[in-house]
Amino acid sequence: MSVVAENPILARRTSTFGRLSDYFWLNPKLFLLMLLAPPLPWLGIIYLGSLFALLLQSFFSIDEFSGLINYEFTLDTYRQLLIPANFDIILRTVIMAALVTLASALIAFPIAYYAARYARGKWKALFYLAVMLPLWSSYLVKVYAWKLILAKEGILNWGFAKLHLTWLLDAWLALPVVGGNSLSISYTGTFIVFVYVWMPFMILPIQAALERVPVNLIEASADLGGNPGQTFRHVLFPLALPGIIAGSIFTFSLTLGDYIIPQIIGSSRLFIGQAVYAQQGTAGNIPLAAAFTVVPIVIMGFYLWMAKKRGAFDAL
Amino acid sequence: MTAVLFENVSRHFGAVRAVDSVNLAIAEGEFFAMLGPSGSGKTTCLRLMAGFEQPTGGHIEIFGETAEGVPPYRRNVNTVFQDYALFPHLSILENVAYGLMVRGIAKAERLKAAENALAMVKLPGYGSRRPGQLSGGQRQRVALARALVNRPRVLLLDEPLGALDLKLREQMQEELKALQKSLGITFVFVTHDQGEALSMADRIAVFNEGRVQQLGTPEDVYKRPQTRFVADFVGSSNVLAPSFVHSLGYPARYASLRPEALALGEGGSNARRFSGTVVATSFLGATNRLTVEAAGTRIAAMLPASAAVPPQGTGVTLSFAAEDLHLMDEAA
């Protein structure tokens, strides 16, 4: 077996790679720098830089007459956010995002719970795929599907008619705020599509959090006399909460910034995303558009900070 | 020749002195143990030898050549890892041949060498399996073969038997010892199990808080501990306080007294003796263990099973041969 040299210390490697390896090994900081050299400027300078430049613009104002940006520091643009028309947009979006998050959690929980606790083997894999496929399939196709569903001549109205329940749908549409001429131009429609598109993001984090709950914890609670409701409230829910928060980061953030869904399915009243789009596009008011984007950034910053405190990132 | 030399070697992590001014000289062909509790610096010393850590101070030599600043892959030193660290994506044979492959040994030659190494650790024909298909004991043998196939000048073993059950551990102890003898390679192994160190090593370095407390043969360390820590950690010596030692007619220093050196009764003419009260007894099979309280000190004595055991609460006199008490370096 004497195929290897006897020297206690082998000679330095003369190949380029060998030398480089020696060099990096002796200078681990330099190696780290090499690793970070490509991604850090990209994300740190181009991306963050653009983000900061955008935020900076929110402190400028636009000249009413010329339509040009006035590069002087001012908080006027932020004051504009507070005028009723704009503030309504913010409020409407935040409420919608909160409702969508709540509904997503409600629908996602049973799926996640079943997958975490009861699905096994082949079924577990199937469940996982059944969640992954809709989650990753095309956003626009999903919105388009709902345009088909909610259309006046579409499947939903057809179904209600077949079941002789058209009156129920009409009664709902006659309600103030949530109603409208038809589902596809009502808040209800917008809400359904939002939930449909973002809810899948809620399932896997909840499932991950639930998988970490030892089953004997649930049995222990039952042994101690907890009924299923109490077990859920005092044991399961608190343990699943990090997962729900992690999932809500997606549902909340994605709803806050979306401008396509309310544009295609919804009333003509604007959401933040649409306002940003309109301000930077047709209105050409970049400062106001920038100020509008600060709203979700601040909300999400606060949200992420809270989520981190709750340990939600471990469930991502 | 000295295989591994440590001169005042330190490894500090910020304020933590993992290894603090350690001096070691491990001889070629020696079976050397580094014994200590976790966090005592023994594993860091092993990592300094392998090259995973660099000393913050001092000087390391391997067979007379300077080792600091030399990456692990340029040291002709191999390690058996505590968790074995087998490569899960390679077969057993490829695992064993890995070191030869990265050194550019031709395929046929390195596979043959790997087969031989597997035969040496009594796993012939296991080459085509994956690490996941082997038991813990088998994986450990593979790890051993993977290291030895490179013919290292020094083999480092990090708690090599820690994960094995008792029976397997005893068997491996013997095998490792025999392997070391037949190969003549210097073995350095880290353990927290004093029995393992005593039974396998030629010499032992006892570590505590980053320093070598005592370096000597198993008999030295066991019978003549130099510090209270060593007396306490290696086996179950009675550690006697200076005042008590003084009352027995010795200088006022800390001393150790092995339980099996004590006998019931007055003993011979040059025996030393003291009286106390029996506070506990326990039957250990081959021996009886007696705990006696004398002058506020609890002292354990091992009595042969044949001897009558005085009941709890009786006054007894214990004696021992004068040379069995070992005075330590520490005064007070």
Added chain:
Amino acid sequence: MRSDRSSAPMSLKITAAAGLLFMHLPILLIFVYAFTTEEKSYQFPPPGFTLNWLAVAWNRPDVWAALSLSVRVASIATAVALVLGTLCAAAVSQTRFFGREAISLLVILPIALPGIITGIALRSAFSFADIPFSFWTIVLGHATFCVVVVYNNAVARFRRISGSMIEASMDLGADGFQTFRYVILPNIGTALLAGGMLAFALSFDEVIVTTFTAGQQQTLPIWMLEELVRPRQRPVTNVVAMVVVLVTFLPILAAYYLTREGDQIAGAGK
């Protein structure tokens, strides 16, 4: 969390099944509409079925142009994301340094923040720097938010390579590059491939950031968006929607099987 003795209560089964149906039925509907004979409305049930629209869509150069642009953008963006994401993951998981947490946050930020913010930020940066819209402006936007997908996959796998495995390789005489080639790469390879697949799917499908970075160019999602806002070619859109569903399913399925097998290998090594 496992229990081998109890089976799920009926109410849980029903709600879970209803939730899954809610997720899948709308997508299935797309397949029905792709074959409808009705071309002026979204009538249900379809009056009849035809394969005609497949041929019509096949012969549309604008669809092909959009598809080709999307595929090219997604390929390049995925390649960039693979490099950047792997480097970030390696730096974060294999070394300890000040600011590690900040890096993982920085990587997640482009998807944690609403897409419109990334989009408008990049757009105003382009206009500020006088960069005209081009193929590369789209790629830049896409790569930025694709990094996180690769990063997440790679970090999860890096975590499973025990530190001692890399040390074992170096101990056995492999230098840094050999260790990367013979130990790290084989162990993270499938995770990277899966991350790449998902990044491709993400980029192929992206519309929000793209509207801000594409200018007059049409990716397939932008083509669809215009059809959604102003339907002109309903039957063709139906067919395109179906094709998009099928095209995105493939990389997702592939990614799933890749990581699943990887799990088994890594699990076996424990």
